[in-house]
Amino acid sequence: xxxxxxxxxxxxxxxxxxxxxxxxxxxxxxxxxxxxxxxxxxxxxxxxxxxxxxxxxxxxxxxxxxxxxxxxxxxxxxxxxxxxxxxxxxxxxxxxxxxxxxxxxxxxxxxxx
Ligand SMILES: [Mg+2]
Numbered sequence: 001x002x003x004x005x006x007x008x009x010x011x012x013x014x015x016x017x018x019x020x021x022x023x024x025x026x027x028x029x030x031x032x033x034x035x036x037x038x039x040x041x042x043x044x045x046x047x048x049x050x051x052x053x054x055x056x057x058x059x060x061x062x063x064x065x066x067x068x069x070x071x072x073x074x075x076x077x078x079x080x081x082x083x084x085x086x087x088x089x090x091x092x093x094x095x096x097x098x099x100x101x102x103x104x105x106x107x108x109x110x111x112x113x
Pocket of ligand 1: 034037060061064
């Protein structure tokens, strides 16, 4: 995500003076609720993997999740690039390519050697 997009999200919040409501707890709740709305797109769906017909709703709910993630990072003083890069590094250590490639096993079930 570009800094310009992040700035637009923060500007939207600031123009409405909503920062006063955006504490980390309520933002975490909002991320979870919007994630549930994203999941709701697939509720009772016989073909969970086919999302072409649901793409407009997915686009909207995914954007809601990401917007709240940006707001949460701002409320906590976190740099999204920095924390995502740190998590990728951690995941690379948990899931080495030579053990995890083509596998859906959890990291603690991957066998070494
Ligand atoms: Mg939503």
